[in-house]
Amino acid sequence: MLQVNNIIAEKDRYITGLKKRNISNAEELLNEVIQLDESRKSTQQELDSNLAEANSIAKQIGALMKEGKKDEAEKIKARTSELKQLNKELGEKLNGIQDDLTQKLYNIPNVPNESVPAGNTDEDNVEIKKVGEVPTLNDGAMAHWDLIKKHDIIDFDLGIKITGAGFPVYKGKGARLQRALVNYFLDEAVKAGYSEVQPPIVVNEASGYGTGQLPDKEGQMYHIGEENLFLIPTAEVPITNLYRDVILNEQDLPVKHAGFTPCFRREAGSWGAHVRGLNRLHQFDKVEIVQVRKPEESYQALEEMCAHVEHLLSSLNLPYRILRLCGGDLGFTSALTFDFEVYSAAQGKWLEVSSVSNFETYQANRLKLRYKDENKKSILLHTLNGSAMALPRIIAAILENNQDESGINIPEVLHSYTGFNRI
RNA sequence: AGAGGAGUGGCAGAGUGGUCGAAUGCGGCGGUCUUGAAAACCGUUGUACCGCGAGGUACCGGGGGUUCGAAUCCCUCCUCCUCUGCCA
Numbered sequence: 001m002l003q004v005n006n007i008i009a010e011k012d013r014y015i016t017g018l019k020k021r022n023i024s025n026a027e028e029l030l031n032e033v034i035q036l037d038e039s040r041k042s043t044q045q046e047l048d049s050n051l052a053e054a055n056s057i058a059k060q061i062g063a064l065m066k067e068g069k070k071d072e073a074e075k076i077k078a079r080t081s082e083l084k085q086l087n088k089e090l091g092e093k094l095n096g097i098q099d100d101l102t103q104k105l106y107n108i109p110n111v112p113n114e115s116v117p118a119g120n121t122d123e124d125n126v127e128i129k130k131v132g133e134v135p136t137l138n139d140g141a142m143a144h145w146d147l148i149k150k151h152d153i154i155d156f157d158l159g160i161k162i163t164g165a166g167f168p169v170y171k172g173k174g175a176r177l178q179r180a181l182v183n184y185f186l187d188e189a190v191k192a193g194y195s196e197v198q199p200p201i202v203v204n205e206a207s208g209y210g211t212g213q214l215p216d217k218e219g220q221m222y223h224i225g226e227e228n229l230f231l232i233p234t235a236e237v238p239i240t241n242l243y244r245d246v247i248l249n250e251q252d253l254p255v256k257h258a259g260f261t262p263c264f265r266r267e268a269g270s271w272g273a274h275v276r277g278l279n280r281l282h283q284f285d286k287v288e289i290v291q292v293r294k295p296e297e298s299y300q301a302l303e304e305m306c307a308h309v310e311h312l313l314s315s316l317n318l319p320y321r322i323l324r325l326c327g328g329d330l331g332f333t334s335a336l337t338f339d340f341e342v343y344s345a346a347q348g349k350w351l352e353v354s355s356v357s358n359f360e361t362y363q364a365n366r367l368k369l370r371y372k373d374e375n376k377k378s379i380l381l382h383t384l385n386g387s388a389m390a391l392p393r394i395i396a397a398i399l400e401n402n403q404d405e406s407g408i409n410i411p412e413v414l415h416s417y418t419g420f421n422r423i
Numbered sequence: 424a425g426a427g428g429a430g431u432g433g434c435a436g437a438g439u440g441g442u443c444g445a446a447u448g449c450g451g452c453g454g455u456c457u458u459g460a461a462a463a464c465c466g467u468u469g470u471a472c473c474g475c476g477a478g479g480u481a482c483c484g485g486g487g488g489u490u491c492g493a494a495u496c497c498c499u500c501c502u503c504c505u506c507u508g509c510c511a
Contacts, residue, residue: 066441
C-alpha cells in the first residue's frame, strides 16, 4: 500500500498517476487519507501523554507502597482511574482511526510509473515490440482444442468428470510436454541466476494481504473455509511472502527466486465463447520469477526480467509481442507492467503468456520488507515478478504453430526434455 | 487426533506483580594493545510511532482481560517440542 508520507510529499504526482487508472476522485481519496493520518497523530499524542502520566503515577504508587505509605498511595489512585477510563476511550478511538486508515490505503491501488499510458481497457495498451514471423499453416490446420483430441494428449472431459470445467487432464505426450517445459523454464531461470524454490501452493490470509491479492481479489481465489487458507493464483504470493517481516542486509541483495507451482483461479465472471480450450483455465502450471531489489535498481531489474522472458520465447520460436499496459489495465499493486503475448496461429489470436511487473514499494510496505543501508537506516525495498512462463497458452501456441498434415513438431530446445521431437 | 511441556532481543538463556526494553553468555560493530592477526580489555549493538529537540509511547508468539502497575496472573487463538495413535 501507499505510504502516507509519500502521499503528502508527492500529492500532485500521485493524483495524476491515479487518474491514469481512471480514479476520478483521486484527490478526494488522498485528502481523506491525509486527514485520517492527522487525526491519528493528534489522537496518539494525546494518548501517549496520558499514558506517560499514568505510568509515572503507577511508579509513584509502587515507591509509596514500598515505604509502607499506603494511605498516600490510595490518594493518588483516584487520578489513575480517571486516566484509565480516558485512555480506554482514546485507545478505541485510535484503533478506529487506524482501521479506517488501513482500509482506505488497502483500497487505493499503486501509483503508475510515468511511462504508463492513460487508457481504459486492454485496447489501450501500447505495443512496443513485435518479434518473429507468423507461420503459414497447412490447409485444414486445427485449433489446439481439436489437435489435443486428435492426438489424445489433453482431455477436458476427464477433467470435468473428476473436478469440473477448466481442470484438464494432460496425458501421454501432452503430460510429458508440459513437464518438459516446466523443467526447461526452471533450468533457464537457474542459469540466469535465480535460485529455485518450491513453496506451498496454499497460503494464509496474511500472505494474501502481503502481496495485495487481498482484499482486492478475494473472490478470485479458491478459499478453504475450514482452515481459512487460499489456493494460490500465482507463485508470486508464497515466494514474495517469504520476505514478509524481513529486514535484509545489503549483501543479501539482490534476491532472485524462481519457482514452479500450479496456479488456481476462480475466474468468476470471465467465461465466454472467446475462452476455449487452454486459453483460460481454473488450474494451470506456471514458472514464476521474483526479484527483491534496492529502489534505485528496480527498473533495471525489470528490464532484465523482460529480457529473460524474451529469450525464452524466441528460443521456442514463438512469434511474440510486448505490450506496455495502460493505466486502466494495470494490476492493482503494479507501477509498471509489460505483458508478453504469443501468436497462436490457428486461432489467429494473441495469447498472454507472461506479465512482468515492478511493484516498487507497494507490496514491500505491506510486507514490511526492508534492508539496512550503510547508515543502518531501514529502507523499503522494491519487489518485482514475472511469469517465465505460464504453460497452457505456450502449449496451445506450440501445437497450433508447429502443426503439419501428419503431426506437430516440438521446438528443438525441448527435445532433450521431451525425449521425442514430434507428436 | 489424545496427553503433557514450552514460546523472552541475531542466537543461547535468566527473569513469576513495581525501579525490566529486559541480567548474563555468544555473535555483530567501533576502539585500545600488536609489525599483522589471535587473545585480552573498553565501549556499543532491536523495531515502530509521535516530537525541531529534550524526550515520550508501544512491542517479551497473536488477541482480549484482571490490577494503580503485567514478560510475570487469567481467558482465547497460533506455533514448536515430547509421548501415544494414524499416515504419504
